[in-house]
Amino acid sequence: MNTLFDKIWDAHVVSTIENGPTILYIDRHYVHEVTSPQAFNGLRARGLKVFRPLQTTLTADHNIPTLHQDQPVKDPVSRNQLDTFEKNARDFQLPLFFPMGHEKNGVVHIIGPENGFTQPGMTIVCGDSHTSTHGAFGAIAFGIGTSEVEMVLATQCILQTRPKTMRITFDGKLNKGVTAKDLALYMISKLSTGGATGYFVEYAGEAIRNMNMEERMTVCNLSIEMGARGGMIAPDETTFAYLKNREFAPKGEEWNKKLAYWKTLYSDQDAVFDKEYTFDASEISPMITYGTNPGMGMGIDQTIPTLEQVDEAGRISFEKALNYMGFRPGEKLLGKPIDYVFLGSCTNGRIEDFRTFAQFVKGKKKADNVVAWLVPGSRKVEKQIHDEGLHEILMEAGFELRQPGCSACLAMNDDKVPAGKYAVSTSNRNFEGRQGPGARTILAGPLVAAAAAVTGKITDPREFLS
Amino acid sequence: MEKFVKLTSTVVPLPIENVDTDQIIPARFLKATNKDGFGDHLFADWRYNKDGSPKADFVLNNPTYKGSILVAGKNFGSGSSREHAAWAIAGYGFKVVVSSFFADIFKNNALNNGVLPVVVTPEFLNEIFQSVSENPNMTLTVDLENQTITNNATGKSEKFDINVYKKECLIKGLDDIDYLLSKKDLIEAYEASRTF
Numbered sequence A: 001m002n003t004l005f006d007k008i009w010d011a012h013v014v015s016t017i018e019n020g021p022t023i024l025y026i027d028r029h030y031v032h033e034v035t036s037p038q039a040f041n042g043l044r045a046r047g048l049k050v051f052r053p054l055q056t057t058l059t060a061d062h063n064i065p066t067l068h069q070d071q072p073v074k075d076p077v078s079r080n081q082l083d084t085f086e087k088n089a090r091d092f093q094l095p096l097f098f099p100m101g102h103e104k105n106g107v108v109h110i111i112g113p114e115n116g117f118t119q120p121g122m123t124i125v126c127g128d129s130h131t132s133t134h135g136a137f138g139a140i141a142f143g144i145g146t147s148e149v150e151m152v153l154a155t156q157c158i159l160q161t162r163p164k165t166m167r168i169t170f171d172g173k174l175n176k177g178v179t180a181k182d183l184a185l186y187m188i189s190k191l192s193t194g195g196a197t198g199y200f201v202e203y204a205g206e207a208i209r210n211m212n213m214e215e216r217m218t219v220c221n222l223s224i225e226m227g228a229r230g231g232m233i234a235p236d237e238t239t240f241a242y243l244k245n246r247e248f249a250p251k252g253e254e255w256n257k258k259l260a261y262w263k264t265l266y267s268d269q270d271a272v273f274d275k276e277y278t279f280d281a282s283e284i285s286p287m288i289t290y291g292t293n294p295g296m297g298m299g300i301d302q303t304i305p306t307l308e309q310v311d312e313a314g315r316i317s318f319e320k321a322l323n324y325m326g327f328r329p330g331e332k333l334l335g336k337p338i339d340y341v342f343l344g345s346c347t348n349g350r351i352e353d354f355r356t357f358a359q360f361v362k363g364k365k366k367a368d369n370v371v372a373w374l375v376p377g378s379r380k381v382e383k384q385i386h387d388e389g390l391h392e393i394l395m396e397a398g399f400e401l402r403q404p405g406c407s408a409c410l411a412m413n414d415d416k417v418p419a420g421k422y423a424v425s426t427s428n429r430n431f432e433g434r435q436g437p438g439a440r441t442i443l444a445g446p447l448v449a450a451a452a453a454v455t456g457k458i459t460d461p462r463e464f465l466s
Numbered sequence B: 001m002e003k004f005v006k007l008t009s010t011v012v013p014l015p016i017e018n019v020d021t022d023q024i025i026p027a028r029f030l031k032a033t034n035k036d037g038f039g040d041h042l043f044a045d046w047r048y049n050k051d052g053s054p055k056a057d058f059v060l061n062n063p064t065y066k067g068s069i070l071v072a073g074k075n076f077g078s079g080s081s082r083e084h085a086a087w088a089i090a091g092y093g094f095k096v097v098v099s100s101f102f103a104d105i106f107k108n109n110a111l112n113n114g115v116l117p118v119v120v121t122p123e124f125l126n127e128i129f130q131s132v133s134e135n136p137n138m139t140l141t142v143d144l145e146n147q148t149i150t151n152n153a154t155g156k157s158e159k160f161d162i163n164v165y166k167k168e169c170l171i172k173g174l175d176d177i178d179y180l181l182s183k184k185d186l187i188e189a190y191e192a193s194r195t196f
């Protein structure tokens, strides 16, 4: 009578400190350039090595440009951080290091799964909150701070207090024109950005089972935006088929052995969760956000709540958000002109997202008023876009492809949306200034982004689907 | 990490509520690649003018107040989870921060960096501010073993709470990493015992 979470957690407890946290063993540690330098310095100061180099995967993503990656990085501060990263990988003899330009380089939460590093039953951490993405494989995956990065480098363990468990079930099927991102934005709009704080979430139900791995990753990725420590989905044939033959996935006899274990990873029928929610997937429409946190979302054809519909305590921040966005309470957003479209990030920068986008814009033209940044999540995604002929479709429709990285998701590089401009973005955070000082972010899925890119305004993609 | 058992020190009073991590260490300092020097940027926007000259009216620039105990208003350390805030406090030389309420993440980050957050009642906090304003050379004594804090100007004492595990870490001068390193044999035994 265990939950999926319990099974994996219990299998990774090294010991539990009385009146204190658990020593949790970590199978896979992902490392990027921004939250790791101080951790490596810590190891140096103590004269320590990295304890398990082969369980440590490193990629540069947050700080890299998405143009001219063959040339030296112009911004000296970013370049220093990238050089430091490379030096750390060298000094600490970490072979799984994928710098900018490497064929396995890309956003950390995209390259992990696509190379087969992420597997069911694992514990996975990274100094980045969207580590929850990897839970799509039936893993316990969560973000950590820099001291914790150092702990994992030094001991492959972390001290953690056990979170509570929550199950969110989506019965029924998603309608045509509705994506995994819409499902996630719908859920966050119902639960709010703090609704799952203190919990680890398992997603279940027909709509989740029907999703491919890319879609499941999108859902788990956004768990953190409702405060959850992480999100996870029990592995099944879809998971196993995705993993089979990936470079770092088990092979031969080892595969069979692992597969037998993976098949035991599900919540038992009588497992008890601390909290449960159930939604009807068929009620979900394409979604957009209208405010400055991911919980401020609505169906694309709906209207922004009026002041009266917002409870009194929340009115000041509601008005502040709408002011920032340049929207009015009670307003409909369909037909509003937009300026930028960003397709990418660890939320929607995978091959499926590019297929969806390309299929939609095929035979249409990019709107003249729109600047579109199409940023593949990794070099492999970029290659696949070319191999599958999506690149030609995109070019014919007037789009250009950039090079992989986090890009406008956090705008740490040059990809910043100018102040006051509207960006329909497939990323995960619409906070004030997240995509550049003063930038106005409207979060959406790849279909809504595609519809906005070809019409130049907020458009219901279902209008184009026969 | 340095051991912490007992400390008597003069204090630096900061009677402001809701001091968030953006004030403790502004975002522009986060592109650094080491933990050093964050003490120089502690409260940077309150402490320095645009041209880098010190603002005379900020407490860190007032030679009357010094010591390794920072006493701050309610809800200290709210906002972003950046560990850089704790690095700045520790880097400046503070060993203890006293307040009537701390944001959760800051508390953990502080403990991970050898800084003891002491939660006192609002009345006790007010009395400290009162005592300092009467005599800037007044001292506080923080006794971790007995979990007490004493205002030596008034002689009044209060008990404070701390997680048993964290208390032991501070007293022995161990941080979480030291603790985990001391369990390497357990970790290796765990690895060897795995069947999946």
Ligand code: SF4
Binding pocket: A061, A062, A107, A108, A109, A128, A130, A345, A346, A347, A405, A406, A409, A410, A427, A428
């Ligand atoms: S794409 Fe965005 S959310 Fe994902 S790892 Fe990069 S910065 Fe973080």
